Amino acid sequence: MQTTSSLDKFFAPKSIMVIGASRSPGKAGNIMLENILANGYQGRVYPVNPNADEILGFKCYPTVGDIPEVPDLAVMAVPAAAALAAVKDCAQKRVSALVMTTSGFAEVDDTGAKLQAQILEVAKGAGMRIMGPNTSGITSTPSRFSVSIFPLGMIRKSPISCLAQTGNFATHTMKWILTGEHFGVSRVAGLGNMIDVDESEVLEYFGRDPETKAIVIYLEGFKNAGRFLEIAKQVCRKKPIIALKAGRTESGVRAVASHTASLASNDLIVDAAFRQAGIVRVQSYTTLIDTAKVLALQPIPKGNRVAVLTPSGAMGIIAADACERLGLKMADLSQKSFQELGTIFPSYVNVGNPIDIWGAAMIHGVYEAYEKGMRVALEDEGIDAVLSIMNLSPETVFGSHELDPEKLSFIPELCQEFPDKVVMVAVSGAKSYYEAAKQYLEEHSVPVFLPVEPALEALAYINQCRRYLIWDP
Amino acid sequence: MQTTSSLDKFFAPKSIMVIGASRSPGKAGNIMLENILANGYQGRVYPVNPNADEILGFKCYPTVGDIPEVPDLAVMAVPAAAALAAVKDCAQKRVSALVMTTSGFAEVDDTGAKLQAQILEVAKGAGMRIMGPNTSGITSTPSRFSVSIFPLGMIRKSPISCLAQTGNFATHTMKWILTGEHFGVSRVAGLGNMIDVDESEVLEYFGRDPETKAIVIYLEGFKNAGRFLEIAKQVCRKKPIIALKAGRTESGVRAVASHTASLASNDLIVDAAFRQAGIVRVQSYTTLIDTAKVLALQPIPKGNRVAVLTPSGAMGIIAADACERLGLKMADLSQKSFQELGTIFPSYVNVGNPIDIWGAAMIHGVYEAYEKGMRVALEDEGIDAVLSIMNLSPETVFGSHELDPEKLSFIPELCQEFPDKVVMVAVSGAKSYYEAAKQYLEEHSVPVFLPVEPALEALAYINQCRRYLIWDP
Numbered sequence: 001m002q003t004t005s006s007l008d009k010f011f012a013p014k015s016i017m018v019i020g021a022s023r024s025p026g027k028a029g030n031i032m033l034e035n036i037l038a039n040g041y042q043g044r045v046y047p048v049n050p051n052a053d054e055i056l057g058f059k060c061y062p063t064v065g066d067i068p069e070v071p072d073l074a075v076m077a078v079p080a081a082a083a084l085a086a087v088k089d090c091a092q093k094r095v096s097a098l099v100m101t102t103s104g105f106a107e108v109d110d111t112g113a114k115l116q117a118q119i120l121e122v123a124k125g126a127g128m129r130i131m132g133p134n135t136s137g138i139t140s141t142p143s144r145f146s147v148s149i150f151p152l153g154m155i156r157k158s159p160i161s162c163l164a165q166t167g168n169f170a171t172h173t174m175k176w177i178l179t180g181e182h183f184g185v186s187r188v189a190g191l192g193n194m195i196d197v198d199e200s201e202v203l204e205y206f207g208r209d210p211e212t213k214a215i216v217i218y219l220e221g222f223k224n225a226g227r228f229l230e231i232a233k234q235v236c237r238k239k240p241i242i243a244l245k246a247g248r249t250e251s252g253v254r255a256v257a258s259h260t261a262s263l264a265s266n267d268l269i270v271d272a273a274f275r276q277a278g279i280v281r282v283q284s285y286t287t288l289i290d291t292a293k294v295l296a297l298q299p300i301p302k303g304n305r306v307a308v309l310t311p312s313g314a315m316g317i318i319a320a321d322a323c324e325r326l327g328l329k330m331a332d333l334s335q336k337s338f339q340e341l342g343t344i345f346p347s348y349v350n351v352g353n354p355i356d357i358w359g360a361a362m363i364h365g366v367y368e369a370y371e372k373g374m375r376v377a378l379e380d381e382g383i384d385a386v387l388s389i390m391n392l393s394p395e396t397v398f399g400s401h402e403l404d405p406e407k408l409s410f411i412p413e414l415c416q417e418f419p420d421k422v423v424m425v426a427v428s429g430a431k432s433y434y435e436a437a438k439q440y441l442e443e444h445s446v447p448v449f450l451p452v453e454p455a456l457e458a459l460a461y462i463n464q465c466r467r468y469l470i471w472d473p
Numbered sequence: 474m475q476t477t478s479s480l481d482k483f484f485a486p487k488s489i490m491v492i493g494a495s496r497s498p499g500k501a502g503n504i505m506l507e508n509i510l511a512n513g514y515q516g517r518v519y520p521v522n523p524n525a526d527e528i529l530g531f532k533c534y535p536t537v538g539d540i541p542e543v544p545d546l547a548v549m550a551v552p553a554a555a556a557l558a559a560v561k562d563c564a565q566k567r568v569s570a571l572v573m574t575t576s577g578f579a580e581v582d583d584t585g586a587k588l589q590a591q592i593l594e595v596a597k598g599a600g601m602r603i604m605g606p607n608t609s610g611i612t613s614t615p616s617r618f619s620v621s622i623f624p625l626g627m628i629r630k631s632p633i634s635c636l637a638q639t640g641n642f643a644t645h646t647m648k649w650i651l652t653g654e655h656f657g658v659s660r661v662a663g664l665g666n667m668i669d670v671d672e673s674e675v676l677e678y679f680g681r682d683p684e685t686k687a688i689v690i691y692l693e694g695f696k697n698a699g700r701f702l703e704i705a706k707q708v709c710r711k712k713p714i715i716a717l718k719a720g721r722t723e724s725g726v727r728a729v730a731s732h733t734a735s736l737a738s739n740d741l742i743v744d745a746a747f748r749q750a751g752i753v754r755v756q757s758y759t760t761l762i763d764t765a766k767v768l769a770l771q772p773i774p775k776g777n778r779v780a781v782l783t784p785s786g787a788m789g790i791i792a793a794d795a796c797e798r799l800g801l802k803m804a805d806l807s808q809k810s811f812q813e814l815g816t817i818f819p820s821y822v823n824v825g826n827p828i829d830i831w832g833a834a835m836i837h838g839v840y841e842a843y844e845k846g847m848r849v850a851l852e853d854e855g856i857d858a859v860l861s862i863m864n865l866s867p868e869t870v871f872g873s874h875e876l877d878p879e880k881l882s883f884i885p886e887l888c889q890e891f892p893d894k895v896v897m898v899a900v901s902g903a904k905s906y907y908e909a910a911k912q913y914l915e916e917h918s919v920p921v922f923l924p925v926e927p928a929l930e931a932l933a934y935i936n937q938c939r940r941y942l943i944w945d946p
Contacts, residue, residue, distance in 0.1 A: 026868065107786075108821045151868050166787030172864040172901040176923075179904035220790060246790045283798075284926040285791050313580075314639030317693060317719045318758050325756075348581045391645040395499065395624050428645040431652035450649075453757040 021047030135192030136167030156184025236278025240465030316354030494520030608665030609640030629657025709751025713938030789827030878913030
């Protein structure tokens with residue numbers, strides 16, 4: 001399934017040419033080929049390098065002109081000084097989509113600004129679209145490739161796409177997401193200096209893209225704010241859009257100028273405009289990633305009613321406070337839920353939501369009590385999302401000194417049984433148990449957080465997105 | 474060094490009697506002895522158990538009356554039904570300090586409430602002070618013991634003390650802090666139902682305690698709010714006080730009632746009163762722990778001027794935004810700092826704060842660039858705190874596939890060289906590198922966070938505390 005926009009050549013190319021391909025590990029022109037290889041790209045790959053016969057198993061070509069077809073996508077990792085000539089080669093070859101990772105343009109000085117203007121002129125004359133320069137690359141898991149300049153290995157597929165005016169989401173942040181948070185992406189567009197393809201066009205593409213369920217944005221400035229907001233107004237009705245707009249404050253604004261050469265806008269205007277356009281603005285980078293994780297791994301909830309299972313009275317109260325502060329609602333349990341929880345709770349426990357599960361865990365064991373408690377909550381028609389705060393330590397699960405993560409398999413199983421409800425887990429207790437649970441559960445699409453608030457904060461942002469949707473999630 | 478308050482018997486006892494001592498691993502009366510043993514307690518220990526000669530190497534006594542001295546501290550892990558009789562035994566023995574971990578009192582029902590009233594009467598008649606019931610124990614690292622009912626192992630010492638109306642800080646949260654965040658505590662008082670020793674008395678004790686540099690509080694309600702606030706007004710001038718007051722919202726208030734049986738107060742009044750009393754209120758549990766970590770590991774800064782080293786323009790902008798939003802100030806670099814940074818930066822980089830260190834790292838290597846950059850910032854008299862955001866991955870440090878944490882030894886060394894300045898690190902990139910760096914650095918007293926905001930949020934709360942201090946930190 002492909003959309004018809006011109007950006008298809010960027011995100012679903014049948015062939016990729018790498019200008020500046022290198023044999024040296026660690027060089028951008030080598031890493032790009034590594035990333036193409038690691039992700040199992042099925043199209044044709046054409047490294048351009050006059051001094052090599054092959055690199056990483058790909059046959060090399062001395063010049064762009066020597067490539068035996070017009071490649072769908074060209075990516076370029078040559079120094080700024082060589083960039084104009086290489087762009088001209090691409091134009092002559094009738095390349096229609098070019099990703100320029102080269103930096104040293106408008107973000108550095110006036111000479112760079114002039115050079116990027118010349119490059120744009122050549123591209124326009126040839127009908128060639130450019131992403132960048134000063135981008136760290138793009139990724140498209142539905143087409144099984146990445147041309148990031150940072151070695152990422154195999155990138156897990158998920159239905160979220162990222163529009164980023166920073167290289168972070170193609171480099172170290174993506175590395176962290178893949179190795180530390182265990183979720184993946186659909187498309188990633190690193191916009192760089194946006195001399196041609198801009199925020200609006202990418203947002204529109206993601207809006208139509210059947211491989212994109214939700215959109216995660218990092219932006220410092222706009223090329224055309226009006227157009228972007230108009231497009232968002234349409235897209236937000238179909239897909240959640242969350243955004244971190246940086247350069248909010250005086251200090252941030254000063255720092256933006258030397259980063260992507262864009263002018264930061266008045267922050268309050270941005271706030272209001274985003275709200276009108278259906279873009280949910282998050283406050284922090286950490287929260288952006290937390291929210292992206294829940295969007296990547298879980299469904300969009302049908303409502304804001306939350307049940308919380310907790311191993312401690314205090315954590316339940318803190319969770320209840322957080323829900324109310326964040327616009328979520330601690331769900332009222334149904335009569336049926338009360339009755340069913342009553343069968344596993346000791347007589348002295350007051351059953352309610354937050355569900356203080358520890359009394360039941362002491363009787364039935366941690367796993368059985370949580371499985372029963374979570375099932376009751378998921379069966380309750382008055383509940384849209386469940387946060388299960390688990391205290392996992394050798395002494396609480398009465399096991400050996402390492403957690404057997406398979407004991408938690410009931411959680412992904414419950415997710416499959418109740419595919420419309422959001423399930424999240426927070427883990428307290430021993431670090432090694434936290435890590436083992438996090439890795440296992442996230443690999444099985446259950447997001448894991450530290451207690452108490454981060455999971456609820458992510459859910460609250462998704463809940464805000466939900467209000468703009470015109471379909472029933 | 475000991476203070477003269479009556480709570481010395483709780484926190485600096487020369488002998489401890491354990492009523493309800495058990496041979497069975499996993500039972501509270503066994504775990505307490507384990508915790509006493511694991512922390513190297515130097516005093517005398519008297520387990521009471523009529524059916525055992527010794528437990529974990531400690532000689533047992535059949536009854537309280539058989540103990541050969543009046544123990545400074547008694548701790549009790551017997552069921553509620555046996556509690557009154559045990560309290561009477563303690564009274565008869567002329568015990569003056571008793572920690573009651575037993576639960577099943579006012580937090581459960583009226584019968585429990587009556588029972589705890591009877592217990593209090595007995596204690597008052599005998600001049601015995603009680604902490605609890607329904608506490609999960611207390612800890613005092615200066616006296617090298619814990620009587621938590623949760624096995625904690627050796628607890629690292631630090632100068633922060635916790636006043637907690639929840640068992641979490643003596644159990645799974647403490648386990649997480651010790652194993653996942655690598656910091657320790659001085660004293661921990663789990664208040665439980667507060668039938669006798671209350672929030673005010675503990676705060677006053679911590680205020681005078683030479684082993685306590687800062688105070689971390691979790692409270693759901695007050696026994697005597699007026700007195701607590703009066704004491705805080707004095708203590709906040711000498712020591713930072715940070716607090717999470719739960720039961721903020723309607724849902725939270727309902728949940729409190731069934732937890733520690735205290736009435737949650739009107740939240741806005743609490744806000745105002747805390748501000749007047751010099752207590753800095755944090756918004757979330759996660760932030761409470763993050764802030765406690767910085768207080769435990771780093772000095773209190775002399776001002777709010779921050780320098781940020783960043784591997785990416787975007788993260789620098791985000792950090793600048795966060796600083797301004799949080800009441801911190803992105804410091805202006807001195808002329809000398811500009812000059813010195815200029816010597817390691819490539820010519821095309823605009824030197825400023827945030828310090829975009831990646832250009833320098835590409836030339837000099839990650840470690841050398843960060844060491845030089847951090848040193849320049851720490852030597853700058855216009856800077857009070859440094860956040861160093863590091864991108865650590867096999868490809869960025871050009872090392873083997875595992876991080877050699879000793880390469881980061883320059884960071885704790887810089888801390889020793891500049892003991893008045895706060896140093897914090899955030900790590901992006903590969904998870905295994907993050908974990909190795911976090912463990913090494915935190916064990917060497919440098920707090921580590923995920924990028925970008927959590928470290929700055931913690932620092933901002935400490936900065937709020939600083940404003941109340943009348944001494945020059």
